[in-house]
Amino acid sequence: MPRPPAPRGRIGRPPVTSRAQILAAARRLIDQDGWEKLTIRRLAAELGIGATTLYHHIRDKEDLLVLLLDQHVGQLERPELPSAPKDRIIAAATAMHDALAAWPWAAEVLSADGFVGLLDESALWMVEAIVAAAGDHGCTQAEAVHVFRSLWYYTVGEVLVRARSPHRRSDDRRPAHRKTFDAARVPHLAAIGEQWPALAGQDTYRDGLRAFVDGLLAQATGPST
Amino acid sequence: MPRPPAPRGRIGRPPVTSRAQILAAARRLIDQDGWEKLTIRRLAAELGIGATTLYHHIRDKEDLLVLLLDQHVGQLERPELPSAPKDRIIAAATAMHDALAAWPWAAEVLSADGFVGLLDESALWMVEAIVAAAGDHGCTQAEAVHVFRSLWYYTVGEVLVRARSPHRRSDDRRPAHRKTFDAARVPHLAAIGEQWPALAGQDTYRDGLRAFVDGLLAQATGPST
DNA sequence: CCCCCTTTAGGAACATGTTCCGAAAGTAGC
DNA sequence: GCTACTTTCGGAACATGTTCCTAAAGGGGG
Numbered sequence: 254m255p256r257p258p259a260p261r262g263r264i265g266r267p268p269v270t271s272r273a274q275i276l277a278a279a280r281r282l283i284d285q286d287g288w289e290k291l292t293i294r295r296l297a298a299e300l301g302i303g304a305t306t307l308y309h310h311i312r313d314k315e316d317l318l319v320l321l322l323d324q325h326v327g328q329l330e331r332p333e334l335p336s337a338p339k340d341r342i343i344a345a346a347t348a349m350h351d352a353l354a355a356w357p358w359a360a361e362v363l364s365a366d367g368f369v370g371l372l373d374e375s376a377l378w379m380v381e382a383i384v385a386a387a388g389d390h391g392c393t394q395a396e397a398v399h400v401f402r403s404l405w406y407y408t409v410g411e412v413l414v415r416a417r418s419p420h421r422r423s424d425d426r427r428p429a430h431r432k433t434f435d436a437a438r439v440p441h442l443a444a445i446g447e448q449w450p451a452l453a454g455q456d457t458y459r460d461g462l463r464a465f466v467d468g469l470l471a472q473a474t475g476p477s478t
Numbered sequence: 479m480p481r482p483p484a485p486r487g488r489i490g491r492p493p494v495t496s497r498a499q500i501l502a503a504a505r506r507l508i509d510q511d512g513w514e515k516l517t518i519r520r521l522a523a524e525l526g527i528g529a530t531t532l533y534h535h536i537r538d539k540e541d542l543l544v545l546l547l548d549q550h551v552g553q554l555e556r557p558e559l560p561s562a563p564k565d566r567i568i569a570a571a572t573a574m575h576d577a578l579a580a581w582p583w584a585a586e587v588l589s590a591d592g593f594v595g596l597l598d599e600s601a602l603w604m605v606e607a608i609v610a611a612a613g614d615h616g617c618t619q620a621e622a623v624h625v626f627r628s629l630w631y632y633t634v635g636e637v638l639v640r641a642r643s644p645h646r647r648s649d650d651r652r653p654a655h656r657k658t659f660d661a662a663r664v665p666h667l668a669a670i671g672e673q674w675p676a677l678a679g680q681d682t683y684r685d686g687l688r689a690f691v692d693g694l695l696a697q698a699t700g701p702s703t
Numbered sequence: 704c705c706c707c708c709t710t711t712a713g714g715a716a717c718a719t720g721t722t723c724c725g726a727a728a729g730t731a732g733c
Numbered sequence: 734g735c736t737a738c739t740t741t742c743g744g745a746a747c748a749t750g751t752t753c754c755t756a757a758a759g760g761g762g763g
Contacts, residue, residue, distance in 0.1 A: 262730085263729085263730080263740090264730045264731075264740070265730075265738085265740025265741065266728040266739080266741040267728070267729065267741080268741060269741080269742075270741095270742095292718080292719065292720085293719075293721085294718085294719075294720090297743095302742080302743080303744070304720090304721095304743080305722085305723095305742080305743055305744075305745095306742050306743055308720095308721070308722085309741065313720075313721075314719095314721090363638070374660065374664075377667060380667060381663070381664040381665075381667050384666045384670070385665075388666060394669070394670055394673070394677075395677055398670065398677040399677075399680075399682050399686070402686075403632070403682065403689070405639070406632055406635035406636040406639060406686070407632045407635055409635040409638065409639055410630070410631035410635025410636070410638070413588070413634065413635070414630070414634055435599065438599065438603070438606070439599075439602050439605070439606040440606070440610075441609045441610045441613060441622070442602060442606050442609060445609070445623065448619070449623070452620055452624075455624075457624050457627065457628065460624065461624070461628035461631070461694070463693075463697065464628070464696070464697040465632075465689065465690050465693050467692075467693040467696065467697070468689035468691070468692040468693025468696075469689045469690075469693070471689070472689040488710090488760080489708080489710070489760050489761085490709040490711065490758080490759060490760080491711040492711080492759065493710085493712090494712070517750085518749070518750060518751085519749075519750090522713095527712075527713080528712060528714070529750090529751095530715095530751080530752085530753095531711080531712050531713055533750095533751070533752085534710095534711065534712075538750075538751075539750065
């Protein structure tokens, strides 16, 4: 624990930990035991400090997770964006999706107003890219924001639902899927029957995204171009 | 506490509470003090029983919330569905959305595979309506399920994000929205600037839904019709 | 009327996130 | 070296969801 030699002129008891060290330790724990095992007390133990001391460096656990997400998104490298507005939107939205999907615990933090409200500058390029591309396509400012928000909702929903679906512990008695549908009440679902889990398990984010972008752009620009 | 007079021939210690009573008490508490105040111990107190006794009637708190959501959705009256497939999908999806949006705490339970995995028959008509309408429009079974899932993601995302946005307590120092964007890095966001909160606050679920349905149906049926 | 079996009740205890508040460890002025 | 002030630390304590385990309350057979 090489604590820095008193940053000169500083007054008061010297900190024993920094936010950076906390984030590093948190990542270490997550990489090691999975993010479900990340608890305040465990994290404090990893740092060799008291649990409540953490609260002098982070507001609360959600804050910690947002910070971690920030860090993660910030380290992502920014892909080449296609020139066609529609493709650019799809590329940026996919980048958002992939960034979130890779971190299941992001689900605990998502929501709020997402990137825009919580995350720092490092993630904003995705928002900017979508809004800019929508503008290039002819959307007004309001329409462009609408495009972004709609895609954000879709993306968050996809990530959240898929993140929590395997949430069911193996010893959970709750049936993951009802075996039989009442053919009289819900004939189509009954016809699908056993195939539902297989169909619902497929990754169709990109297909849905394309459809959504098509619909949004068609709706936005009215009779022009 | 008029406990039923021993359901005849029953063996073992008589129950002092039923699941129905628990649900009723839970609703009472929610209506009274808001759903954030619904805690296991408070609920038990309301029923005049021990806290752990509840766990003999419900699996866990999430289970309780799902049960309440079931009950709520089941009491909804089923609207007239338009005949045009596209309009029917929009009507059914809107019904899902409104059912969820009315119960902010639904957000805590959503996810999983949503209606299909968790809720009981009373909510399935919405799923059935969407899948059936997609079929009427010419979608294959797989495409119809894709349509439903995509709309489900969008709907869940919208409900979750909007439910948690006012989540910020008033005494929360975390800024709800950064005041200034770096015009060099994110010019479009900077141009929007102050107007973002106003734009993001608008309810655009229906517009987005329409766009999404248009896109999904156009994508699904390929060269036919 | 007593003992066995079944079913439910509920207290003790634990893990977790979090708040409170007094103790600890420095610097600055004297 | 002592006192005052500032900043950080961290234990005690609390609310909550949950699991464990033992006690309570019945019926049935003898």
